[in-house]
Amino acid sequence: MTKNVYLVYYSKTGNTKKIAEEILESFSRLSPHGMSVRLMDARELDFAALKAADGYVIGTPNYFGAPSGYVKIFFDELFTERATLKGRPVFCFVSHGGSGDIKRLRSMCDWLELKTVGPAVAVRGARISSTDTATIETNIQEMIKLL
Numbered sequence: 001m002t003k004n005v006y007l008v009y010y011s012k013t014g015n016t017k018k019i020a021e022e023i024l025e026s027f028s029r030l031s032p033h034g035m036s037v038r039l040m041d042a043r044e045l046d047f048a049a050l051k052a053a054d055g056y057v058i059g060t061p062n063y064f065g066a067p068s069g070y071v072k073i074f075f076d077e078l079f080t081e082r083a084t085l086k087g088r089p090v091f092c093f094v095s096h097g098g099s100g101d102i103k104r105l106r107s108m109c110d111w112l113e114l115k116t117v118g119p120a121v122a123v124r125g126a127r128i129s130s131t132d133t134a135t136i137e138t139n140i141q142e143m144i145k146l147l
């Protein structure tokens with residue numbers, strides 16, 4: 001059966017979107033047949049599709065040390081569905097202007113009882129380093145094992 005992963009992101013000035021597209025590209029290179037990974041703009045969340053998904057990647061700009069409000073809606077609306085979502089793998093990434101430390105994103109994943117895979121990837125602007133690429137690939141491989 002096809003496994004469905006949604007990469008939910010918000011991007012105002014394009015940095016987070018660029019990282020999301022790189023991650024999507026890495027997924028298509030690394031994932032086996034029978035896996036579908038799709039981008040979902042957090043301004044157009046499809047909750048039925050999200051409830052039926054097998055895993056998630058969440059990307060947001062750092063806004064005042066927190067995720068964008070659009071991304072927070074993912075967590076706000078799916079909190080009551082956490083029994084269904086429990087244990088599904090997720091990994092997070094952040095675009096920032098100097099500080100990529102947004103602990104609340106991790107905490108929100110924990111509240112939804114998702115299984116966080118690897119460390120969050122924090123990228124200044126959209127400048128993805130070779131270390132970031134390596135972390136993204138490790139996170140994807142770990143997620144594939146859990147699906």
Ligand SMILES: Cc1cc2nc3c(=O)[nH]c(=O)nc-3n(C[C@H](O)[C@H](O)[C@H](O)COP(=O)(O)O)c2cc1C
Nearest residue numbers: 011012013014015016061062064065096097098099
């Ligand atoms: C409203 C607002 C708040 C921000 N707050 C922070 C912040 O607290 N720390 C930080 O490092 N960058 C902060 N930034 C910078 C953005 O995180 C950064 O420019 C990011 O790359 C934007 O992503 P985007 O191009 O996908 O919209 C803020 C930007 C905006 C517009």
